[in-house]
Amino acid sequence: MNPVATLAILLGLVALATVLGLIWRAANGRVSAGDQSLVVLPEVPDSPVTLLQFSTDVCAPCVPTRALLGTIATENDGVQHIDIDLTHRPELATRFRVLQTPTTLVLDSHGAIRARIGGAPRAAEVRAAVAAILGARTDAATGATTPRAATR
Numbered sequence: 117m118n119p120v121a122t123l124a125i126l127l128g129l130v131a132l133a134t135v136l137g138l139i140w141r142a143a144n145g146r147v148s149a150g151d152q153s154l155v156v157l158p159e160v161p162d163s164p165v166t167l168l169q170f171s172t173d174v175c176a177p178c179v180p181t182r183a184l185l186g187t188i189a190t191e192n193d194g195v196q197h198i199d200i201d202l203t204h205r206p207e208l209a210t211r212f213r214v215l216q217t218p219t220t221l222v223l224d225s226h227g228a229i230r231a232r233i234g235g236a237p238r239a240a241e242v243r244a245a246v247a248a249i250l251g252a253r254t255d256a257a258t259g260a261t262t263p264r265a266a267t268r
Contacts, residue, residue, distance in 0.1 A: 150229030164194035
């Protein structure tokens with residue numbers, strides 16, 4: 117094979133890998149609609165919104181995700197954050213189709229999955245998902261949610 121063809125193939129592979137990496141990066145941490153299936157676990161509390169985080173012992177982005185979700189839970193009444201370590205409960209990875217950690221499920225008061233986040237979540241998107249379930253609006257400055265005024 118001549119050097120020009122080899123170089124063209126290598127550049128093509130680098131370009132393909134770059135495009136695939138950019139697509140993966142854009143999708144990572146984004147909120148996607150949940151499938152509305154019910155989560156029945158003893159750890160899940162009875163609250164209007166539960167942020168259910170799946171993590172592992174060796175997951176680097178799980179630590180800041182835990183801090184972010186904990187902050188969002190303390191900012192909003194009726195929001196709980198639960199972190200389940202899949203190292204000790206690997207059957208849950210299959211049951212909830214967890215392909216990466218962290219994975220966060222946003223549950224409503226019935227335990228239905230309303231949103232799913234694969235990877236480290238973006239704070240504004242998590243707050244918007246919580247606000248949508250609580251029927252509230254998000255304050256852009258503080259990130260806290262306040263109930264919407266009742267309409268007549």
